[in-house]
């Protein structure tokens with residue numbers, strides 16, 4: 232299909248590599264003779280018809296830049312059907328032939344609804360540090376977030392060992408344990424608490440103390456690093472730290488990594504992924520594919536329908552789970 236104009240936006244939690252993806256969409260569109268515009272502030276820009284033209288000069292040097300030049304935002308209004316109709320009208324008014332939505336599962340829910348009322352392609356590109364989208368091996372931003380978490384855990388290890396302290400390190404992920412699980416394995420943490428397997432504070436505390444006890448008996452250094460997904464411990468991490476300190480008699484410190492995990496220059500894996508998925512999104516628009524995610528599956532680009540299967544949270548990698556249990560016991 233001959234396409235003349237493509238629009239792109241970034242929505243939901245920003246992720247390193249979103250800029251690289253905007254660049255890829257722009258350059259791929261230009262290469263097939265299309266103009267490109269970028270809506271600002273996620274779906275807000277679409278509702279307010281607020282956009283900027285994109286060309287090869289605007290996207291120059293974006294590959295390595297963190298954040299998103301289009302800004303990201305949440306947009307509650309977009310959940311209302313009449314606002315989604317308005318968005319479709321705005322796209323029609325300026326003759327857009329296809330829209331690329333770079334975002335997470337929430338943004339994809341919006342994209343799916345927009346597709347239902349607009350007859351040109353809406354394509355999602357998975358951009359979230361959480362890596363929680365079914366149908367794609369990875370999401371743009373995830374590798375960089377893991378890298379940041381791992382570097383921080385390595386540093387925490389140094390000070391934890393110096394004082395032989397327990398550290399509880401809180402990482403992002405909303406309700407998904409990908410960042411926690413794989414950063415914990417990659418940094419050789421001693422324990423990891425995940426939303427997918429969490430039972431109750433009482434049971435988890437017993438498991439932590441049990442492992443801590445074994446570790447402190449068997450290891451030369453008595454430090455202990457616990458990685459936990461944000462918002463998981465009932466009552467907050469101070470509650471966990473107080474219980475741990477009271478039960479073990481060991482000094483406990485808490486570190487919340489927070490939004491640093493969303494920033495920084497994307498690592499090469501995210502740059503490459505963003506470039507592939509952005510380019511493939513434009514191909515899908517050319518093929519008049521509608522309501523699809525431009526995904527990566529077994530290292531190849533794949534068109535995955537934005538349906539109820541895709542919009543459920545991706546299960547954790549079973550092999551990572553297996554080695555978490557085996558390796559963190561050995562340590």
Ligand SMILES: Nc1ncnc2c1ncn2[C@@H]1O[C@H](COP(=O)(O)OP(=O)(O)O)[C@@H](O)[C@H]1O
Pocket residue numbers: 242243244274304305306307308309310311334335336337338339340341342344359
């Ligand atoms: N059910 C929905 N219907 C329409 N739009 C939605 C829906 N869920 C989310 N969105 C849109 O996507 C935006 C981003 O969603 P959110 O869940 O916050 O982030 P993410 O896309 O990173 O998961 C929301 O602010 C809203 O504009």
Ligand SMILES: O=P(O)(O)OC[C@H]1O[C@](O)(COP(=O)(O)O)[C@@H](O)[C@@H]1O
Pocket residue numbers: 243244245334335336337358359360361403404405406461493
């Ligand atoms: O920046 P906010 O609004 O505090 O959101 C924090 C959330 O965004 C994330 O960083 C990314 O999540 P999404 O990509 O689903 O928006 C989560 O890990 C975290 O829970």
